[in-house]
Amino acid sequence: MGLVRNTNLSALLVLLSCFHLEFGSATDTITAAKFISDPEAIISNDGGFKLGFFSPPNSTFRYVGIWYANISVPSFIWVANRNNPLKSSSGILTISEDGNLVVLDGQKKVLWSSNLTNSVVNSSAQLLGSGNLVLQGNTTGTFLWESFQHPSNTFIEKMKISTDVRTGKKVQLTSWKSPSDPSVGNFSAGIDVRNLPEFFIWNGSSTYSRSGPWNGRIFIGVPDMYTTYLDGFSLVDDKEGTFYLTFTLLNEPFPKHYVLNEQGNLLQSSSIIGEDWEVTWSSFQTECDVYGKCGAFGSCNSQNTPICSCLPGFEAKKTQEWNRGNWRSGCVRRTPLQCESVNNGSEGGKKDGFLKLTMMKVPDLADWSSALEEKCRNQCLENCSCVAYAFDAGIGCMPWTRSLIDLQKFSSGGVDLNVRLAYSELDKEENVKVIIIVTIIIGVIFTGISTYLLWRWMAKQKAKKKKTKEMLLLNIREAYPKFPREDKHGDRLNQVKLQDLPLFNLQELASATNNFHLSNKLGHGGFGPVYKGKMLDGQEIAVKRLSKTSRQGLDEFMNEVVVISKLQHRNLVRLLGCCVDGEEQMLVYEYMPNKSLDAFLFDSIKSKVLDWRRRFNIIEGIGRGLLYLHRDSRLRIIHRDLKASNILLDEELNPKISDFGMARIFGGNVDQANTTRVVGTYGYMSPEYAMQGRFSEKSDVFSFGVLLLEIVIGRRNNSFYDDDHAMHLLGFAWQMWNANNIVALTDLMIREPCFEMEILRCIHVGLLCVQEVAKDRPTVSTVISMLKSETLDLPLPKQPAFTERQIAPDAQQNPSKCSVNNVTVTMVQGR
Template sequence: MILLPGHQSSASFSRTRATSRVMGLDRTINYLSYFLVLLSSFCLELGHATDTIAAPNFIKDSETIISNDGEFILGFFSPANSTYRYVGIWYAKLSTTHAIWVANRNKPLKTTSGILTISEDGNLVVLDGEKNIIWSSNVTGSVSNRSAQLLDSGNLVLHENTNTSIMWESFQHPSDSFLPKMKMSTNIVTGEKVQFTSWKSQSDPAVGTFSLGISVFNLPEIYIWNGSSPYWRSGPWDGQIFIGVPNMNSRYLNGFNLIDDKEGSFSFIFEFSNKSLLAHYVLTAQGNVLVYSTINGKDLVVWRSSLMSECNVYGKCGAYGYCNLKNKPICSCLEGFEPKNIEEWKREDWTSGCVRRKPLQCLKVSTGGKEGKKDGFLKVKMMKTPSLANWSSASEDECRYWCLENCSCIAYAYESGIGCMSWTREYLIDSQQFSSGGVDLYIRVASSELDKKEEVKVNVIVTVLVIGIVLIVAVCTLFLCRRRAKRKGFQGEENLVDNMNQDKLQELPIFSLEELASATNNFHQSNKLGQGGFGPVYKGKLLDGQEIAVKRLAKSSGQGLAEFMNEVVVISKLQHRNLVRLLGGCVEGEEKLLVYEYMPNKSLDAFLFDPINQELVDWKKRFNIIEGVGRGLLYLHRDSRLKIIHRDLKASNILLDEELNPKISDFGMARIFGGNEDQANTERIVGTYGYMSPEYAMEGRFSEKSDVFSFGVLLLEIVSGRKNTHFYHDEGTMSLVGLAWKMWNIDNLAALLDPKISRSKFGKEILRCIHVGLLCVQEFAKDRPTVSIVISMLKSEIVDLPYPRQPGFTVNQITSESESSYPNQKVCSINNVTVSMVLGR
């Protein structure tokens, strides 16, 4: 058959059509594959579209991948104050920019041309613009299909696509951050370790000088090393906590665990039962450990910081020395020891440590000396045990007996969760004494040291007995004197009133008990205005028609004559339009009463925290109250004849007259300062938590700046219409101060405002008040402005305000007023004259 040009046989035509269909299908598959590659690349371009990198895909600088739950991001970043580029992992939804893991820590990229990909040998690598490898996961073995995935835990894993077995993971090669589910581990058989290393600085993630990990010398402990030298240690693990960390209490029991596999491997891990809580630890470039946690899943803040104190530095007090921050100086020698070099100790250089005063009996015998009384043990309570303890499962009695009979044993301790700990080295080092917690440490000493201790004990007992007898005689004498004293007006309840304070009371009008009983209808319940720590307050009317408020000291009151007299002495000397006026007083029999001018609008808290009454105080009235309280405080601190620190400034102690003008009341806790006195200390902490400055609540130090702190809290309450001592669960903060600081940092102060004033035309003035309030509640007293400066700031006489530092609040600091030591006391006072709550530390 002849085929003309352009024609084919039916057979060849069929073959041609079949071939065409196959070629078309191949092209379709190729196009589809190309499309899928383009699509995956496009998804990576968009970022946050996948949690996986699989060859031949890659991410370049400015591109990211994100974990499936959206919590973590992997990508390129530059640290603060640096232009170098690194590959790292960080939180996706939080404001922090600190990377929790960094790949190329010691080899930064100098341009933005880097990429992260899977190399031909199956490793995860970072390449520079010249395709040079600057970091690799360095996995050997099979190079079959592999991909890298960012897990919801923040762990970056490299695994085989066929069986998902993990070949490499970032959790096994951490940087400076310890996250939930991550294991800090050490294997004493193989020597393998997973430990954390600090950055060189905040702007340089290269490996720094500090490292954090587990060390095992019979007992596992967490150590921080400075280079190769110990810098801090946790003390042994007792099954629940590390006993050398004084604040490690029951809150850690939920999720913290140390695992011993009994084959030489120890791992420490933590994971909270509350899965919504993000928390992690960071080893800083200074060797400190900071604990970060989310607040309501929106921000990241330090909620507890284990910043190093002097006593936490390893071996601070040398051999046989121990450290106690409450002592002056902080270093002391253990029982039975004395400074090795007294001149160095006078200079507070304790490196030489301590030496025994008397040689041990067992040493005398072992060196051929005569046998005398046996050695014994002196107990030191609440101690962080020295480092490098031996361990046995012996009982407490067996532990003591073994140590006593073993001449090389110089100390022992027993803790039920650990067992018997003993020390047989040449010296004890890195001991610390706590205010609470710790264990009892028994120090081996010569018998003569025991005799000396017993002698001291006897002397103490005799001294206590003598002092007790003297006090009993004095109390009996005072009681007899009081029985004889005439109780008439302000001339008598005690010799204190008769003698020391008589000259201070001469100008104060005296009311009789009969007169005040008549004015208050015999203190009838219908006239009761409120109840405070001092006692009840009653409304009354004198015969001339003048309305009064009568404060009556209750027998059950935590306050007494001292506070009563303090208020009389302080307020009788003060006259100011923004201070409540004391009209007089009465002391008859068991009764002690103070008479004040009557305030018809009660106290500020009755307006601020009442949804109905809030409507009655617009911004203009609130600002007038702020200014009035500020002027009253300025008078107390600077303008009066006396320098007065109020110590209990709060909304319930601000009274309001007919026109809502404020008057500061309740001076029962006030202190008068001398002319050159700027601050004072007290062992009795009085006032209301939530309004107390940190230095006063925790250390008993108070000054003008203590009142400024309280004024700052009050200012924030007036602006927001909220109580500082409430827990704002929706916003995830423990106090109003915490909420204000959070809103300041996210630039959302409008969310803090009371809706009743949020649409006020005085928006700038309101925001300025919040700014000033935050300046007043700064943690350190030296950072807070004085009242005179505060007033100038509020009036805009000082235009440019400084940036506030972090406020003085902690997670456990805020205590509800309802948890007062007075269980029947009202939370929101409605009395005319409010009084203080006295709360213990």
């Protein structure tokens, strides 16, 4: 773009070079005297956005851009010199002598400029809290230039995508060429107003996709817009020739934006508590979203095979191409319209009519009329050039006088499209309707006969199932009154629709497990044995069978049914149903092929599979499952028995929390509860619960902390008792922490320098979770944030519980009340 040859400017930049770091990091404003150079940045006043130098992934080139300041994975919402990158880290962003905002390289060559001809001397650039970079005069404060008027590939809140029909000026998104190259790509997106305003995506100069017209609330060609966009969008006509689209996040606690990617797909992304960006919506749901996929008078339906079909009364223009799956040539009428001959009074012609197609994306190139619906129909019928019409209350009358292009059939949403057909074609459609009605009637009669024949056989099965449900409800009523003595808010029986819980009969479970054969036995816990089974449809299941000698009886069985029957989360094991038949009581779960975490973690051979990435994924998954139990599920659950043997692993080693026999339901405004019946596993129980019977969310946090340390250290929490130092896991971890010898804590399998900081953070978080006083421990949501954020400063942990005294002296005197690491104990103890 040329060189800045003015020696005064060069001298000024050299003179201020020793001061620009302070200026660049302490303000949200850039002036000629307060510039920034690579790698410095400025941050908006509210701390939400950052402006500085960056390199895209897999690139050494440097660019000036804007990104979110508080998101761990950067998402660059605007790029200045996107077509002219810096080749080295010598760039400067400053205000030139003529008042323009410029990017200079090491030789003071202008690589990018705001390029204003009416710039103001001594102007300044400010990064606003909205993410908008503005250039303003020194006295007036008016915006001379703003980045929102020159967007890159990202559409954020309060930005305006616009078009001026008088001047032709447009503010549009333009895609990057690739994820590592932000230069202008092939795709662009913006508002186009021919007759009705719509949102378009273009591939070069050709239309690639469109939204359908705006009706004042939504684009009617986007069927899921109500739910996806939460009515946050507005399309405004300023009555002076400019239309602009903007959006506001309504009741959204997390950042959200839209990115036009390199394939021409508009993606909605959100970031949860500063984590990675997650795509939550895409403009391309199916092939039918490609503009004109089925050609003129062709309709696209992604639910059909093939996806394209001609409209009723039309046939393929080029049959051979159509049959090969090339639908671009479209369709033509089978029977010419009779409009002109009827209007001229010619004989033999009957008046054309309309065939209604429901839930349609309306075609492109609609005209517009203010007529009401009935008048809209009549106007189209009287105009021989009108081939279809539609009516929407927010838009008005939409007639079409050209070929119908870009039609799509939706499964929900859309509008009614009325297509003009010759009278004889309408007759055929009526005949088809009669055939369909007759077919339906015959089908209903056949179904009725089949139902009657099956009824007698099903009645017996239904009666047996009803009896089983009555038995289950009776057992729950007998067991459930015991719960409120422990938790006044525990009565959630009415919230659990037991009628929706599948019931299995004893015969089908016996058949699935080969009569509970020992070869199918997966393990044995406090509840009883667990068997692998395979149903007749091929589904694999795990059957937990209540042992007649089990200390965990009807209370725990019914508790697990009540607690977990309505919980659905990827990190919770799924309860498929239950069986109650006489003295037999069984719970049926989804089958976990890799059994439990302890089977891998504490096995010298299998533990080699658990590299650090897998272990960290397991830690995160357990945390997400626990957060769901504490905060996100409709029932607030305290697990009370979180340990390695109660974490199951699926085929991809993803964790799922199991065994809810000891869990308790909390009321929405209850923080803790007391119990006279202490249950759980020594070594995982928090001190306030083990000693005083008080439990809360922080009790589960303590157990999570012990489990986290076990995963990092690779040893059971009770495996230290035989060591020379005669202490348990928490004591050993605390000793190594104080000795600044964290490496000694880490399992040999995961000792890699590249993961050292992440492992150290996990140990730090684990020690915070096992602090003696419950209020000192973080909540699960805070724990997850601590684990994910590399920039968050963590408080120093206090001494863990149980590090200066024996855990349970009574337990050594009475071994029958003890629990080894993988078996739950129920201890009745008065207070």
